[in-house]
Amino acid sequence: MEYFQHLLIMVLIYACLTVSLDLNIGHAGILSFGHASFYGIGAYTTAILTVYAGLDWFSAMVLAFATGAIIAALIGLPTLRLGGDYFILALFGFSLIVTSLIINMEWLTNGPFGIRGVPRPSIGPYQVQSGYGMLGFIAIMTAFIFFVHWRFASSPMKAALHAVRDDESVAMSLGINVVRTKITVFALGGGFAALCGAMGAFYFRFVSADSYGLQTIILLWAMLFVGGNCSLLGAFVGPAVLMLFPEMFRFIGGQGWDIGHIQEALYGLLLILLMMFRPQGLVGNKVGLRT
Amino acid sequence: MxxxxxxxxxxxxxxxxxxxxxxxxxxxxxxxxxxxxxxxxxxxxxxxxxxxxxxxxxxxxxxxxxxxxxxxxxxxxxxxxxxxxxxxxxFQEMSVLDNVMVGVRQKGETPFWAIVRGAEVNSQWKAARERAEKILESVGLLARANEAASALSFGEQRFLSIARxxxxxxxxxxxxxxxxxxxxxxxxxxxxxxxxxxxxxxxxxxxxxxxxxxxxxxxxxxxxxxxxxxxxxxxxxxxxxxxxxxxxxxxxxxxxxxx
Missing domain, CATH: 3.40.50.300 (P-loop containing nucleotide triphosphate hydrolases)
Known part of the structure; x- marks a missing residue:
């Protein structure tokens, strides 16, 4: 059972990351390559505040959100003016810097060893334990994050974001403050990614730099495009498919390294086939990627 | 004058x-x-x-x-x-009606009010829809309000841009x-x-x-x-x-x- 609980928790955390990435990429057309870094910033903020500063879990989560949002706003301020591909490169650079800072600021982050012993959240006398308690905690957080994103996508905010995504000049000509809209949305994306980092820190009770690098960014993009843009359901489907698909091979049997390679090859094949035959994703609402 | x-x-x-x-x-x-x-x-x-x-x-x-x-x-x-x-x-991927509604500035488009809503936000949104429908009617596009804007002919798209x-x-x-x-x-x-x-x-x-x-x-x-x-x-x-x-x-x- 614990194995399935673990899988479910992982799918939920990645679903939250994907839905907040979708707010940036799908709805606002901001091709964020920094999402995994904000995820890491949230995880480290939570670990530092709870383990070193002894802060309670709730304040740590709120501050993680705020830290992610503020850093995203500060990064977005100069870079969001760049065109699509230059913006991707700038954020790629940002994510390299974040990883390198985490490894080198040993006084704060404990360097390559990471930070251990993040406490479990507790409500009054009740302390969330591993297993069902943790699953419940992650599920409540997921419900909250999805509720917020559902509100965004079912309000006048959606039309304004899509206008900015599709034609910035026309959006401006209709009274939309394009720069402010983009910075706000990018900051929200950073904030929610950081909140996911807090969720992960509470679950793993351990943070380390290698979880928030290039591999994670590519995985998140893949999840978003497998599930499909501008879709709450897609943000579940993408992570579910990409997390559970490789797990299935565990039960097929086989020994040693070869099964791992077959797994990766099939994984790649799945992505290629999807992009060829269903560019809008499995349940997405938008065709392909625009820059 | x-x-x-x-x-x-x-x-x-x-x-x-x-x-x-x-x-x-x-x-x-x-x-x-x-x-x-x-x-x-x-x-x-x-x-x-x-x-x-x-x-x-x-x-x-x-x-x-x-x-x-x-x-x-x-x-x-x-x-x-x-x-x-x-x-x-x-906006090709948006509906004809949504295209027009983009032109209405309102409280509910900011993240905070999008989450919280409330009577004012909802009534502004409703008023925006009504105004958009009225203007679509005046340019003869009301019947096509729910179609994707990309389905309109060039001339109709011109009228849509003016309505917007x-x-x-x-x-x-x-x-x-x-x-x-x-x-x-x-x-x-x-x-x-x-x-x-x-x-x-x-x-x-x-x-x-x-x-x-x-x-x-x-x-x-x-x-x-x-x-x-x-x-x-x-x-x-x-x-x-x-x-x-x-x-x-x-x-x-x-x-x-x-x-």
């Missing part, structure tokens, strides 16, 4: 080229003013300066008593000036060559729409137009631009007989011949 828009001595250089060079004109309230002139005369650049998309190197733009040449396009829209572009530039510019109830609308590419039927429909906007809705229109029949029949005032500067301004009849006008459209020989 008071001038709702007053453009004074604006200039804009792109590198060595003076796209607009000391151009001045006024637009009176509840009238149609047409900006005419040969290609490259600086009409669209002047439009972009007035609507805030370009900052002039020199000159002043006053709208409803307020100096606006330093403002951003979104601020100018909120003061009551809307514009269209030469191409319809509708009107939904925020602007005082003045800047239309950049709205009749280009329209067939005879829709052409007449658009001319009627523009006339009605001024006579019934009490709007003010600033128009860039190449079709001289349209210009001469619906304009209260015509401004002629050549090589970046405004060279003549007056009633259609006055400008038609102006020396520069003959020169611009028929060539210098005709000026000599007509004297």
């Amino acid at each position: 008071t001038a709702v828009l007053d453009v004074k001595g604006i200039s804009k250089r792109f590198g060595g080229l003076a796209a607009v060079d000391n151009a001045s004109f006024t637009v009176e309230e509840h009238t149609i003013t047409s900006l005419i002139g040969p290609n490259g005369a600086g009409k669209t650049t002047a439009f972009n300066i007035v609507s805030g998309f370009l900052k002039p190197d020199f000159g002043k733009v006053t709208f409803a008593g307020q100096s606006i040449e330093h403002l951003e396009p979104h601020d100018i829209y909120r003061l009551g000036m809307a514009r269209t572009f030469q191409d319809p530039r509708v 510019a009107l939904v925020g109830e602007p005082r003045i609308v800047l239309l950049d060559e709205p009749t280009v590419g329209l067939d005879r039927g829709t052409f007449g429909q658009l001319v009627e729409l523009m006339k009605n906007l001024v006579s019934k809705e009490r709007k003010t229109i600033l128009l860039i137009e190449h079709n001289m029949d349209v210009v001469m029949s619906i304009s209260d005032k015509v401004v002629l631009m050549m090589q970046g500067t405004t060279v003549a301004s007056g009633t259609p009849a006055e400008v038609r007989s102006h020396r520069s006008m003959v020169e611009a459209y028929l060539g210098k020989r005709h000026v000599a011949a007509s004297q």
Whole structure:
């Protein structure tokens, strides 16, 4: 059972990351390559505040959100003016810097060893334990994050974001403050990614730099495009498919390294086939990627 | 009649080229003013300066008593000036109705109020939808409100872009060559729409137009631009007989011949 609980928790955390990435990429057309870094910033903020500063879990989560949002706003301020591909490169650079800072600021982050012993959240006398308690905690957080994103996508905010995504000049000509809209949305994306980092820190009770690098960014993009843009359901489907698909091979049997390679090859094949035959994703609402 | 828009001595250089060079004109309230002139005369650049998309190197733009040449396009829209572009530039993936509703600024589009909602947010949103539907009806697109904008023909997309510019109830609308590419039927429909906007809705229109029949029949005032500067301004009849006008459209020989 614990194995399935673990899988479910992982799918939920990645679903939250994907839905907040979708707010940036799908709805606002901001091709964020920094999402995994904000995820890491949230995880480290939570670990530092709870383990070193002894802060309670709730304040740590709120501050993680705020830290992610503020850093995203500060990064977005100069870079969001760049065109699509230059913006991707700038954020790629940002994510390299974040990883390198985490490894080198040993006084704060404990360097390559990471930070251990993040406490479990507790409500009054009740302390969330591993297993069902943790699953419940992650599920409540997921419900909250999805509720917020559902509100965004079912309000006048959606039309304004899509206008900015599709034609910035026309959006401006209709009274939309394009720069402010983009910075706000990018900051929200950073904030929610950081909140996911807090969720992960509470679950793993351990943070380390290698979880928030290039591999994670590519995985998140893949999840978003497998599930499909501008879709709450897609943000579940993408992570579910990409997390559970490789797990299935565990039960097929086989020994040693070869099964791992077959797994990766099939994984790649799945992505290629999807992009060829269903560019809008499995349940997405938008065709392909625009820059 | 008071001038709702007053453009004074604006200039804009792109590198060595003076796209607009000391151009001045006024637009009176509840009238149609047409900006005419040969290609490259600086009409669209002047439009972009007035609507805030370009900052002039020199000159002043006053709208409803307020100096606006330093403002951003979104601020100018909120003061009551809307514009269209030469191409319809509708949001292809959005529905026809959503396209129009984008033009309504409201509280519910900020993240906080999108989450919290409340009566004011909801009633604003409902009012926006009703206004959008009313405007779609006036341009004959209400029946297609729920279709994707990409399903509309070019002419219909042009009308949609005008509806989108009107939904925020602007005082003045800047239309950049709205009749280009329209067939005879829709052409007449658009001319009627523009006339009605001024006579019934009490709007003010600033128009860039190449079709001289349209210009001469619906304009209260015509401004002629050549090589970046405004060279003549007056009633259609006055400008038609102006020396520069003959020169611009028929060539210098005709000026000599007509004297």
